[in-house]
Amino acid sequence: MASGEAVDQNVDESSDSIHDFPCKPCSDDGKNIEGVNFCAECQTYFCQACIVHHNKCFKTHTLYNKSGIKSGKIQYQQQSGGLACDKHPGNLIQMYCGEHDDVCCAVCIAVDHRLCNSADYIPKLAKEILNGRDRKGAKTSLEEMKEKLHAVKSSKLEQITEVSKEKEDLLIEIGKLKERIIARIEEIEQTSVKQVQDKHKGIVDKIKTDIDAIDAKLRAIDGNIRKINEFKGNNEAKLFVVLSKANEVESGCCKYLENYGEAEYGKIAFEFSQGIELAIRSVESFGFTGGCGFAQSYIDSAVSAASPVGEFVVTDCDSCSIIDCCVLENGQIILADLKNQCLIRFNKEYDLCDSLSISYPKSLCRISLSELVVLDDDAVHFIHVGRSMIPTHSVTINVKESLFPTITGYQMTIPTLSHIVFSDEKLYIVAYNKYYMYIQREKRYQDQYRVVVLEYNIDGSFVRSILTDLKQNIEKVNAFSMSLDSSQMFFAVAERRIITLDSNGKILSEFSEKRLKNVSCVI
Incomplete structure (x- = not known):
């Protein structure tokens, strides 16, 4: 209880x-x-x-x-x-x-x-x-710590001052760049306006010339009508002459109307350049600060001069075959070594970091800040790039012969993959096929090529194939690239040519330059 x-x-x-x-x-x-x-x-x-x-x-x-x-x-x-x-x-x-x-x-x-x-x-x-602790020592330690903290604080304040100055300098440079771009756009505008005005003047001058000719004929008609009205008497001979002149004027007018009455003077045809607007749409800033993600900035411009920013020796040229490369956001460089069947990574100081074995690396490109893809004989390998290069997964590329046209008299070989690029969240892979025919009288083979571009989603799912107009004896595609919006394809081929195609594989233009001896990269 x-x-x-x-x-x-x-x-x-x-x-x-x-x-x-x-x-x-x-x-x-x-x-x-x-x-x-x-x-x-x-x-x-x-x-x-x-x-x-x-x-x-x-x-x-x-x-x-x-x-x-x-x-x-x-x-x-x-x-x-x-x-x-x-x-x-x-x-x-x-x-x-x-x-x-x-x-x-x-x-x-x-x-x-x-x-x-x-x-x-x-x-x-x-x-x-208090054994081992004394007042003076404690005070001294605290004062020393106080000085260290003040020093760190002063350093932080100096950093604020420095970064503020960097900001102001960059804002000034951004303003200057804006002024240069606006000035250049105004120059382009003036040139465009003059082109339109000159075209307008040419058309108007042609029309005015015809109007002057019509006025001359109208005056001739009025003169003959006046002579007919003024004719008096019974002089048949004189009347015959007056009527003959009138008939001559009428015949001349009829002939003019037949030949010039429906004359076409043309229109002021002005084809707008897509490059400028595309470049402006494709960028969000005049530049980018560190760590902004996979930023891309392309502006069409003429490069007057170029200078090297770094150089490094991979190894002896006889012991390797560097077929492609890409640069990561942090400045690291990835090389594809075909001979040694591997990827080689260098840091921005060009020191060797590591390597990764790939059976037959043909082409590679970056798809994000820390991921790239590598093309080999029949697959695309996805590689994560961190402290080391780690393969994550692969996608097999099945190129069907049915994607290529049949050419009478020619035999077709097995299709070959050659290049890969990443654009507008899509992967584009170049596949080409060789056609050959033996010419008996000349005792030789005659070869032709056809090129197909395969479009894939980033997850590896197939989207479509694009049969291009590239044909004849192009031998091989040296380099391949895409525009930012995937509306144009660029091929570097033999004979020092760069060919531009639309998204359906139709040739838009060709460019040739004697200095383009062996183009291996197009961006």
Whole structure:
């Protein structure tokens, strides 16, 4: 059977009433329990549970029971000397917990360190605690730390100043670039306006020439009508002459109308260049700051001069065959070595990083910040580029012979894959086929080629095939690229030519330059 004291305690613990003397440790924990003891040294009320922990640490403290508390004789003493506890401002810091290396008050010990075995009274442990610690050394250490923090702060402030200056300089350069672009656009506008005006003047001048001829004929008609009206008398010979002249004028007018009456003068045909607008649509900024993602900026411009920015030696030329390369966002360079059947990675200082074996690397391109694709004989390999180059998955490319046309008299070989590019979230792969026919009288083979571009989604699913107009003896495709919006394809072929095709494989234009000896890359 529970005692009266226990019942009273249970009632107090379960009560929601406001106690005159609440237990301080329990109040700090959010509990509503009445204090049944008061410690004169700690100046704190304790419940029955908390006083047990208190007494383990402070056996010499003076305690008052519940009747002494309610008598009104107990009063808080003004704390003097020492530092107040941060958690319990009404209490002085008098305790030290060795396990947590923490100085605190008695309430902290009762609440937070009740299970710690190394808690003790500070005056008792002062000499031991201060062993190896001195006031001057602590102050010196703090002052040194203060100087270091001030130095770091000064460095940060200088960085803010520097980056602010960089910002201002770049804003000025952006403004200058804008002015140059606007000035150039105004020049293009003036040239375009002059072209239209000159074309307009040429057409109008032709029309005015014909109008002048018509006016001359109208004057001739009016003159002959006047002569007919003015004719008097019966002179038949003179009348014959007048009518003959009138008939001659009429015949001349009829002949003119037959030949020139429906004359076509043409229109002011002005074919707008798609390059400028396409370039503006394809860029979102005059440049890009580091870490902006897979940013691409292309503006049609004439390059007057170029200078090398770096050079590095891969290895002896006889021991490798570098067939393609790409540059990552961080400046690293990936080379495709066909002879050694591998990819080689260099950092931006041209130091060798690592390599990855690929059975037959023909072409490669970057598809994101940290991913590239490599084309070999019959597959596309996806490579993640991080601390090392790791193959993630592959997609097999099945090139059906039915994608290529049948040419009478020629036999067709097995289709071959040659190049891969990434554009507008699509992969484009070049496949070509060789046709040959043996010419008996000349004792030789006559070859032809056909080129197909295969379009794939980035997940490797097939989209369509594009049969191009590239034919005759092109021998092979040296280089291949796509425009940003995939509307145009660019091929570098033999005979120093670069051929532009539309998205359906139709040839738009050809460009030839004697300095293009062996083009191996088109961008």
